[in-house]
Amino acid sequence: MKENPSASAVSRRDFIATSTTALVAASLAPASLHADEPAASSKLALLGGEKAVKTAPAKRVRWGEPERERLNAMLAQDSLFYWKGPQTTLALERFRKTYPLKYAHTCSSGTGALHIAVIAAGIGPGDEVITSPITDIGTVIGVIYQQGVPVFADLVPGTYNLDPADVERRITPRTKAIIAVHLCGNPCDLHALKAIADKHNLVLIEDACQAWGARFRGQPIGTVGHIGCFSLQQSKHITCGDGGLVASNDERFGPLLQRSGDKGGDRTKPGGGFQTFATNYRMSEPQAAVFAAQLERVEDIASRRARLGNLLTEKIAGVPGLRPHQVHPEDRCVYWFYFFRMEPPAFRCDRAEFVKALAAEGVQCSAGYIPVPLHREPVFLKHGFFAGRWPLREMGLTTIDYSKHHTPEVEAILKTGIRLTIDEAMTDDYITGAAVAVRKVARHYAV
Numbered sequence: 001m002k003e004n005p006s007a008s009a010v011s012r013r014d015f016i017a018t019s020t021t022a023l024v025a026a027s028l029a030p031a032s033l034h035a036d037e038p039a040a041s042s043k044l045a046l047l048g049g050e051k052a053v054k055t056a057p058a059k060r061v062r063w064g065e066p067e068r069e070r071l072n073a074m075l076a077q078d079s080l081f082y083w084k085g086p087q088t089t090l091a092l093e094r095f096r097k098t099y100p101l102k103y104a105h106t107c108s109s110g111t112g113a114l115h116i117a118v119i120a121a122g123i124g125p126g127d128e129v130i131t132s133p134i135t136d137i138g139t140v141i142g143v144i145y146q147q148g149v150p151v152f153a154d155l156v157p158g159t160y161n162l163d164p165a166d167v168e169r170r171i172t173p174r175t176k177a178i179i180a181v182h183l184c185g186n187p188c189d190l191h192a193l194k195a196i197a198d199k200h201n202l203v204l205i206e207d208a209c210q211a212w213g214a215r216f217r218g219q220p221i222g223t224v225g226h227i228g229c230f231s232l233q234q235s236k237h238i239t240c241g242d243g244g245l246v247a248s249n250d251e252r253f254g255p256l257l258q259r260s261g262d263k264g265g266d267r268t269k270p271g272g273g274f275q276t277f278a279t280n281y282r283m284s285e286p287q288a289a290v291f292a293a294q295l296e297r298v299e300d301i302a303s304r305r306a307r308l309g310n311l312l313t314e315k316i317a318g319v320p321g322l323r324p325h326q327v328h329p330e331d332r333c334v335y336w337f338y339f340f341r342m343e344p345p346a347f348r349c350d351r352a353e354f355v356k357a358l359a360a361e362g363v364q365c366s367a368g369y370i371p372v373p374l375h376r377e378p379v380f381l382k383h384g385f386f387a388g389r390w391p392l393r394e395m396g397l398t399t400i401d402y403s404k405h406h407t408p409e410v411e412a413i414l415k416t417g418i419r420l421t422i423d424e425a426m427t428d429d430y431i432t433g434a435a436v437a438v439r440k441v442a443r444h445y446a447v
């Protein structure tokens with residue numbers, strides 16, 4: 001976007017008020033042109049200039065009276081065990097108000113939820129599960145424990161989510177499931193992924209750990225695939241310290257969820273013995289109490305973050321060399337964080353310096369997300385999942401070699417992505433200031 005050069009001497013607001021020519025110019029200017037837009041010459045805060053963000057965002061308050069009330073109720077109970085526990089029951093009831101899924105169970109983490117989903121989906125030795133390599137390692141821990149094989153697909157450059165075409169290219173006769181990670185709370189292209197899953201008879205598992213309150217074409221994230229998985233870890237939109245939830249409407253998988261996180265035992269049929277095998281991922285009542293209270297906060301947190309992230313996109317759209325976080329217009333992205341990319345050839349600085357300059361302007365930001373794609377982590381490169389070994393590969397049940405796994409767009413995303421914190425306590429003013437900072441820094445370093 002071009003600045004009106006004559007507006008640089010006085011503030012734009014004053015200028016507009018005193019000049020009819022400027023009024024005309026302003027009415028023709030893009031919507032993102034703001035009264036507080038700094039002039040082209042404005043000095044970076046990094047170099048001693050004035051900060052673009054005038055006031056730091058307020059600290060968010062994550063819990064209070066509603067949580068205390070639930071915890072007090074919990075303390076009055078005789079049992080803190082999950083099965084038919086009042087806090088767990090209430091949490092599941094509240095969960096179902098937004099997510100109408102017949103089978104829903106609490107568990108101890110998002111990792112646990114995903115492991116339970118993989119067990120219920122029947123993933124066995126040598127079965128391949130296609131997923132994203134830009135995610136928390138918890139996405140694939142359960143796959144590996146079930147002796148399955150995570151296969152990493154490439155991602156869409158602007159959404160950082162699975163590229164359906166690449167997913168389809170990686171399907172083999174051993175492929176059994178897809179785990180769709182809604183990175184940053186941005187919905188994956190679930191229409192395309194569901195069509196692929198249906199065509200090849202695969203189970204579609206949604207990793208909604210970063211996506212509380214997100215929506216795909218109006219549908220709550222976690223309800224479109226066959227099984228939905230959520231995390232309540234401290235860093236997620238809502239939390240009980242650690243926790244998770246797994247849910248399904250599918251009659252093939254739903255009835256298996258409870259036992260798959262509870263040592264294989266079916267609590268609806270006492271005395272049935274152990275027909276299946278699983279570990280213990282149960283969540284206790286104290287955590288369920290906090291979870292139940294936190295569920296009442298989801299919609300407010302999700303709608304605020306969605307609005308703030310979209311506002312940022314609107315205000316940094318069109319900056320040469322920058323690619324805003326791409327969200328489908330009919331979806332709701334809940335911005336676990338905001339991720340935009342810089343094209344280094346467009347700037348005279350590298351990403352580290354760009355981020356340093358942005359931080360100096362008062363923007364909460366950092367370079368990248370995870371340091372390398374999952375398959376470049378030492379444990380993958382060494383295929384050393386079990387005491388340094390991988391029996392599956394030694395036995396010839398898979399020939400995968402993670403050191404040769406190639407996902408070029410993933411590498412590019414991790415090298416050029418800039419992470420901007422979004423949280424529900426931030427205001428439009430802060431986001432506007434952050435956008436001004438992004439434009440100012442981009443302009444300063446533009447080639």
Ligand SMILES: *Cc1c(COP(=O)(O)O)cnc(C)c1O
Pocket residue numbers: 108109110111112135136137138139181207209210231232233242243244
């Ligand atoms: C946090 C997270 C997980 C794992 O959840 P935990 O509760 O930490 O085990 C899995 N997948 C994604 C995308 C996550 O962000």
